[in-house]
Amino acid sequence: MAQTKQTRGACAFCGRQMTGNGMVKHLSACPKRKDTLGESNPKSGKEEKIYHLKIQDAWLNDFWLHLEIRSSATLKDLDSYLRSIWLECCGHLSQFSTKGHLGEEIAMDSEVSALFHPGLELTHIYDFGDSSETLIKVVGEREGTPLNEHPIYLMARNELPEVETCACGKPGAWLCMDCTESEDEVALLCEKHAKDEQHQDHNLMPIINSPRTGRCGYAGPADPPY
Template identity: 50%
Template sequence: MTKGGLTRHLPSCTARQDAIEEAAQKQEETKQDLYHLQVYAARSTDFWLHLEMRGSAKLQHLDAYLRSIWLECCGHLSRFSRGGWGSAEISESKRAGQVFEPGVELTHIYDFGTSSETNIKVYDVREGYALSPHPIFLMARNNSPETECMECEQSASWLCMECMYEMDAPGTLCDEHADAHPHDDYGGLTPLVNSPRVGMCGYDGPATPPY
């Protein structure tokens, strides 16, 4: 499904409703507000996440999650705000319940040099029992975008940053053409992973959830 299709589907998703009912039967914790976040890369329509975040969790938990699944390369600084650069920063010590309500939109910026900007929209909130013992639960994410090798148009799995930055070429390569590719001035080839930060700074994945 598309990002918007998932937004419409998740409130009535049978699997999600079953998980919510199972968590309610266990009642291992007290009820709390749980926020449905629609998260997407500001500069690409290919990358998006649907997350459920505990109201008691802090924005630093969301920052850590985004770093793990999409962003972390060199320990750069990051910030939350309600409008990107020029807007007041929101402290990461704030709890989700202090900041979020349906309709609220935040901007997360990672790396103040080669910046990755992520939009976070609060789509909905429910009161109930969390689906995970962790601060954030991954409900859905995009499939890895299909990318063609610049040499043969087969499916690509590698990126040459030297081609991209020095030769204005796509730089995408399949396994076969990657084996014989001569460029290594940018540290060699980078794997194509499911992240909007591929090809930026020193990012090379693994683009997996932190838990």
């Protein structure tokens, strides 16, 4: 899908709409987040180092996430989260590496505590046939109690980017893979035209808030796992 203006998303704490880059500064100063951190439930776990991650698709920066991850978590926890919210379609292999997709692979059982520090950048690749490449940067850290009992907490994500229109002028909701001739000429259909008889036997894929849309067998749901 063609990129448009920068996507925005809502802060999970106060609801303020920001771009992915603007959200870094906002989350560090958000009064509602500070209040929430001060009221963290002790049942969520003991105090530990917790890292703020900014994650975005390597090629479509319309898609981004801001996560907190516990230092006691592993890269496998992060891999599972990315699969659930963005990537999983057919159980493909994945890996983390340093210095881009040609860098040194990092074991999935690596603990965050032994690896993460502010400024660290990692690459995550899912599916080595029709690859999705994700960039991960540690943009902050804090010492305290996690916000829930899970290893990862979602602080913000992009809203679905503006989608091009169908030939009829209505918003696109489906990709017709059988009508697509190239990556630059994507066939978008509105809900009505996706149900037309001429497309009944075609390979239709829903447009979902994920950089994986249109790849392999991906059909979502692109929901946070918790």
